[in-house]
Amino acid sequence: MIVTRKKETEVILGMLKGYKSVFLIGCAQCATMCKTGGEQQLCDMQALLEAEGKVATGKAILDPACHLVKVKQFAYQNKDAIKGADAILALTCGDGVQAIKDGIMGKTVLPALDTLFLGEFERGGHFSQKCVLCGECIIDKTDAICPITMCAKGLLNGPCGGSKNKKCEVDREKDCAWILIYERLKVLRKLENMEKIACPRDYSLQSRPQKVIV
Amino acid sequence: MGLREAIKAKKFIVTSETAPPKGTDIFRMVEDARPLAGKVDAVNVTDLQSAVMRLGSLAGCYMLKQAGIDPIFQLTCRDRNRLALSSDLLSASALGIGNVLILTGDHPASGDHPGAKPVFDLDAVQLLNVARGLCQGRDMSGNKLNGKPDFCLGAVVNPCAEPIEPELIKMRKKIDSGAQFFQTQAVFDVERFGLFMDKVSKYNVPVIAGIVLLKSAKMALYMNDNVAGIYVPKALIERIDTAADKQKESVGIACGLIGRLKNICDGVHIMPIGWERLVPDIVDRAGI
Ligand code: SF4
Ligand code: SF4
Numbered sequence: 001m002i003v004t005r006k007k008e009t010e011v012i013l014g015m016l017k018g019y020k021s022v023f024l025i026g027c028a029q030c031a032t033m034c035k036t037g038g039e040q041q042l043c044d045m046q047a048l049l050e051a052e053g054k055v056a057t058g059k060a061i062l063d064p065a066c067h068l069v070k071v072k073q074f075a076y077q078n079k080d081a082i083k084g085a086d087a088i089l090a091l092t093c094g095d096g097v098q099a100i101k102d103g104i105m106g107k108t109v110l111p112a113l114d115t116l117f118l119g120e121f122e123r124g125g126h127f128s129q130k131c132v133l134c135g136e137c138i139i140d141k142t143d144a145i146c147p148i149t150m151c152a153k154g155l156l157n158g159p160c161g162g163s164k165n166k167k168c169e170v171d172r173e174k175d176c177a178w179i180l181i182y183e184r185l186k187v188l189r190k191l192e193n194m195e196k197i198a199c200p201r202d203y204s205l206q207s208r209p210q211k212v213i214v
Numbered sequence: 215m216g217l218r219e220a221i222k223a224k225k226f227i228v229t230s231e232t233a234p235p236k237g238t239d240i241f242r243m244v245e246d247a248r249p250l251a252g253k254v255d256a257v258n259v260t261d262l263q264s265a266v267m268r269l270g271s272l273a274g275c276y277m278l279k280q281a282g283i284d285p286i287f288q289l290t291c292r293d294r295n296r297l298a299l300s301s302d303l304l305s306a307s308a309l310g311i312g313n314v315l316i317l318t319g320d321h322p323a324s325g326d327h328p329g330a331k332p333v334f335d336l337d338a339v340q341l342l343n344v345a346r347g348l349c350q351g352r353d354m355s356g357n358k359l360n361g362k363p364d365f366c367l368g369a370v371v372n373p374c375a376e377p378i379e380p381e382l383i384k385m386r387k388k389i390d391s392g393a394q395f396f397q398t399q400a401v402f403d404v405e406r407f408g409l410f411m412d413k414v415s416k417y418n419v420p421v422i423a424g425i426v427l428l429k430s431a432k433m434a435l436y437m438n439d440n441v442a443g444i445y446v447p448k449a450l451i452e453r454i455d456t457a458a459d460k461q462k463e464s465v466g467i468a469c470g471l472i473g474r475l476k477n478i479c480d481g482v483h484i485m486p487i488g489w490e491r492l493v494p495d496i497v498d499r500a501g502i
Contacts, residue, residue: 152321153291153332157339158384160318161372161399164442170321182380194383197391200296200340200354 001030002093003119003127004037007112013052015110016087021055023085025100027092028063033121036113037061037091045091045112057085065096071103082107135205141193143184148201150177156198158182216284217256217313218366220481221395227422227481228502229286229397230493231258232278234269244277246490251282253494256313258397258483261288265325272302275311286368287311290319295335296344296354303348307363315368315397316341339387342367346392369393371421373401373410374443382413389419397483400426400437402446404474411478420480425471427464427489431455461489465496472500 006012016022024042031037039061046056058081062070075082082088087108090097094115101109119127132149138156139146148154152170155178162169163176185191220227232247234240250257259274275285287306289299306314318338322330336344344354351362369388375381385396401407401423414421426444428434431454434446450467457463472482482502486493 152323153318153334153337155318155334155337157337157387159375159380161370161375161381161384162318162320162442163375164440166376169442170323178380179377182377182383186379191383194380195386197339197343197387200336200344203335 001033001119001121001127002095003116003129004031004034004093004113005116006036006041006091007114009048012089012110012112016049016054016089019054019086019108021057021085021087022049023057023082023088024049024059025065025088025090025092025096026059026061027065027096028061029066030064031092031096031113032061034127035125037065037096041091045089049089057081062092062096062100065090065092066099068099068103071099075104133206134201136202138198141196141198142181143188143190143193145177145181145184147177147181150175150180156201158194215255217286217395220255221366221420224480225255226476226502227395227420228254228497229256229258229422229481229483230254230490231260231483231485232274232490233260233263234271234274236266236268238269240269240274240277243274244281247278247283248281249491249494253497254283254484255481256284256286258286258288258315261290261317261319262293262325263320265292265320265322265327265330267325267327272306272309272311275306276309279310284313285311286313286315288315288317289341290317291334291336291338291341292319292322293330293333295333299336299341300344300348300353303345303363303365304359307348307365312364313366313368314345315370316345316393317370338369339384339391342369342388342391342393349392366394367392368395368397370398371396371414372399372443373407373421373423374399374403374445376443378410378413385414386417389417393419395420395422395480397422398424399441399443400424400485401471401475402426402428402444402450404471404478406445407475408478422481422483423475423479425468425475425482425484427484427486427492428454428467429464429487429489430460461492464489465492465499468496469500472496472502476500476502 026037026042042059089110089112090100091112097111117129120130134148152168159178166179168174168176230250259271261271271288275287278285316338322332345367348363351359371385431451434451437444484493
């Protein structure tokens with residue numbers, strides 16, 4: 001899932017300066033899980049905006065907001081409420097903001113959230129990043145621990161020499177990914193995976209923007 | 215003797231280190247290094263050490279060379295992608311710099327520009343392979359070079375890393391990728407270092423032990439708490455703490471360590487961290 005965090009209130013109000021009426025859109029999937037774009041957050045946002053003297057012309061939660069066809073259907077069904085708003089405030093990930101822009105033509109869409117990472121839902125309110133979408137998954141060699149993501153330097157051939165007490169040089173609170181990988185491979189008797197030299201990555205796989213058609 | 219010759223002659227190698235200035239005034243660095251000419255085989259020039267922005271290693275190496283010192287060009291993976299790294303290697307060769315020490319590099323988060331984008335396009339093993347390829351006349355994409363470098367390539371190892379096995383695995387990969395010598399993290403605990411040497415002497419690659427000049431008990435405690443693989447024994451901490459003349463005691467400690475290391479490794483790399491002027495005296499007194 002995509003992990004998001006609400007922008008500072010002042011930042012949101014800053015970007016809404018000059019817009020009197022606002023339509024609010026949340027997302028039933030990731031942003032609801034993150035407690036950033038669900039029912040409660042939309043109500044809170046509405047109250048906040050009204051306290052600032054703005055008018056909320058309506059609010060809706062798309063399921064999900066990153067689905068262009070659904071956004072278009074929604075736009076068609078809610079023409080009037082949307083039309084009456086100076087701007088749309090999206091409580092969704094960055095992709096949701098842009099799908100809303102693509103699906104609801106001619107309206108300014110503003111992001112209320114910062115989009116952080118693709119993350120794992122550990123338990124209520126706890127999310128952690130495990131994959132940076134590198135384009136070519138290599139974790140068959142590291143027993144499903146991703147060094148590109150979990151090692152602060154994204155190294156592929158073993159530890160940088162800076163880890164202390166098995167913690168990372170960059171953040172002594174976090175485990176050194178390469179020591180984790182080493183310990184896993186050792187238990188599994190697959191240390192030969194680590195002995196092999198990993199070639200440089202092909203960063204053209206991450207060229208932007210990408211498009212997939214299946 | 216230059217580094218390459220020293221390795222070839224199997225003599226006890228002595229290297230030291232200097233850091234370029236934060237600014238353009240490079241003359242003080244050269245003046246500080248000048249007394250090292252003839253005393254050590256080569257001098258490393260650090261590459262934005264601790265991720266602190268400063269004058270570059272390449273320019274520093276060139277200036278040392280002009281002063282008659284064999285430089286070791288330190289090159290980290292932190293700041294440049296494969297194009298820039300390969301290009302800097304060619305530039306070094308064109309400037310007559312023959313030794314390169316390849317390192318991962320500290321993360322920008324620990325330096326003075328913490329918001330910088332960390333690059334790490336290649337890691338140290340991969341960069342060694344690239345450098346070796348350039349020496350064979352090919353770039354990473356297999357294109358033929360018009361004139362090729364001839365480097366003596368080195369790498370680093372942390373002999374007291376814990377656990378040590380992943381460090382050894384990486385060391386073997388560095389050797390397979392063309393590392394012809396290793397410089398190590400600072401050694402204070404000779405016995406532990408000896409255990410490491412027992413494991414790696416069969417690799418048949420020169421290991422040059424790091425000697426950091428111990429300036430104070432505070433510095434020792436800081437390193438023990440924060441720097442990976444450094445263990446300053448209590449006795450040494452007390453020794454420097456109670457010394458009336460800290461510089462003299464520091465030289466004494468370094469000479470003592472070198473004396474014990476002489477028989478177990480292939481050389482020493484003296485890192486003076488600002489006390490460059492003491493290095494010639496250490497070399498003389500340690501009889502190396
Ligand atoms: S290697 Fe890591 S970053 Fe790449 S796809 Fe696999 S888990 Fe994601
Ligand atoms: S300490 Fe470990 S996780 Fe951190 S940068 Fe070094 S190798 Fe990567």
